[in-house]
Amino acid sequence: MRINLFQKELTKKNIDLTILFSLDEKPNTNIIYFSGYSGIGLLAILKNTAFLLVPEMEYDKAKNSVKEKRIKIFKTDKKKKLLENLSLLLQRQKNHIKKVGIEESGCSVAIYKKLRKLFKAKYCDVSGICSGLRKIKDKEEIEKISNACRITDTIFKKIVTKFKFKEEQEIKKFIEEETIKNNCELAFPPIVASARGSGQPHYNASNKIKKGFLMLDFGVKYKGYCSDMTRMLYIGTPNKKELNDFDLVLKTCLGCEEAVMKKKKFSQLYLLSLKLLDKKAGFFTHSLGHGLGLDIHESPSLSKENKNQIEENLVFTIEPGIYFSNKYGIRIEDTLLIKNKKIEILTKSKKELIIIKNKK
Numbered sequence: 001m002r003i004n005l006f007q008k009e010l011t012k013k014n015i016d017l018t019i020l021f022s023l024d025e026k027p028n029t030n031i032i033y034f035s036g037y038s039g040i041g042l043l044a045i046l047k048n049t050a051f052l053l054v055p056e057m058e059y060d061k062a063k064n065s066v067k068e069k070r071i072k073i074f075k076t077d078k079k080k081k082l083l084e085n086l087s088l089l090l091q092r093q094k095n096h097i098k099k100v101g102i103e104e105s106g107c108s109v110a111i112y113k114k115l116r117k118l119f120k121a122k123y124c125d126v127s128g129i130c131s132g133l134r135k136i137k138d139k140e141e142i143e144k145i146s147n148a149c150r151i152t153d154t155i156f157k158k159i160v161t162k163f164k165f166k167e168e169q170e171i172k173k174f175i176e177e178e179t180i181k182n183n184c185e186l187a188f189p190p191i192v193a194s195a196r197g198s199g200q201p202h203y204n205a206s207n208k209i210k211k212g213f214l215m216l217d218f219g220v221k222y223k224g225y226c227s228d229m230t231r232m233l234y235i236g237t238p239n240k241k242e243l244n245d246f247d248l249v250l251k252t253c254l255g256c257e258e259a260v261m262k263k264k265k266f267s268q269l270y271l272l273s274l275k276l277l278d279k280k281a282g283f284f285t286h287s288l289g290h291g292l293g294l295d296i297h298e299s300p301s302l303s304k305e306n307k308n309q310i311e312e313n314l315v316f317t318i319e320p321g322i323y324f325s326n327k328y329g330i331r332i333e334d335t336l337l338i339k340n341k342k343i344e345i346l347t348k349s350k351k352e353l354i355i356i357k358n359k360k
Contacts, residue, residue, distance in 0.1 A: 002034050003070050009129045010047050018045045018101035018126050029294040030130045037065040042082050053082050087118045101126035135299040136313050148220050148227035149335050149346035151182045156349045163356050168192040169206040179220045187219035187226035188296045198329040211236035213328045226292045228317050229347040230333035233354045246330050246353050252276040252320040253332040260343045266306040273320050280322050289317035314338045
């Protein structure tokens with residue numbers, strides 16, 4: 001079905017052949033999306049057929065992974081021969097291939113030069129077509145993301161139930177261990193940011209846990225699909241200003257979530273977040289959220305520039321935050337689903353500030 005939808009887009013844009021590559025340890029999620037295969041190889045999609053070429057050592061994995069009958073699987077003796085073998089497979093069609101689609105960000109200069117020799121055609125980027133198809137989630141994808149969110153909630157509950165951590169790294173290690181116990185992978189390296197560290201949106205250091213705000217931003221991958229959640233703890237006793245700042249971010253998060261179905265465009269949601277943050281809007285330094293799925297960051301982006309409509313079966317985050325350099329930061333993030341013209345919050349952990357007073 002996914003291949004069929006993609007082929008319809010190829011026909012609309014007069015693209016005769018699309019080639020997707022997966023040539024290193026990091027799988028190409030577009031190949032996974034269209035075929036189910038997560039190993040080394042290339043996926044060639046034409047208007048009426050598709051070929052998956054893999055090294056001989058990956059052939060059994062490919063046969064067991066690919067459920068789409070429209071995709072024909074071929075093996076090569078070496079990884080370096082993938083393109084040459086594709087060229088041979090398409091020998092009779094070469095003269096009719098006038099336009100070739102590639103992922104510009106995933107195609108090296110060396111591969112592009114080789115492609116130009118093998119296929120004398122115009123080249124275009126198909127990344128937008130892929131992301132456009134992937135942003136609408138089907139029933140199976142929604143179920144996997146929901147399970148990823150459920151496991152994330154479970155891990156968070158364990159963290160706060162008996163909080164005895166002294167180092168940020170201890171929490172990161174705990175998240176990783178619990179992720180493995182649940183037969184998942186980390187969706188991204190967890191952010192565990194204490195005190196001043198929380199003032200950096202993408203903090204990646206590791207220090208002792210100090211008195212003040214403690215930001216936990218993490219997610220898991222369940223059967224390849226991601227979750228994403230941020231919650232705030234406070235070590236010690238917060239002062240009035242800190243509580244007011246937290247309440248402002250919480251109010252913004254709740255207000256944006258409540259308004260999702262009232263607003264028609266993502267840009268309107270983003271502008272609402274600025275309005276709700278009021279005088280603190282200048283300390284909000286990133287978009288309001290992002291789509292997720294096989295990748296932790298997918299379409300749509302909840303930014304001022306995104307004028308696209310909010311649609312059914314979209315999964316995305318809402319994550320307002322304010323950051324005060326060398327002082328502290330506050331971010332609250334949920335993963336949510338648009339279903340039956342309503343929103344469902346998939347990350348169900350309480351959003352209120354959790355105060356840990358036993359830190360000496």
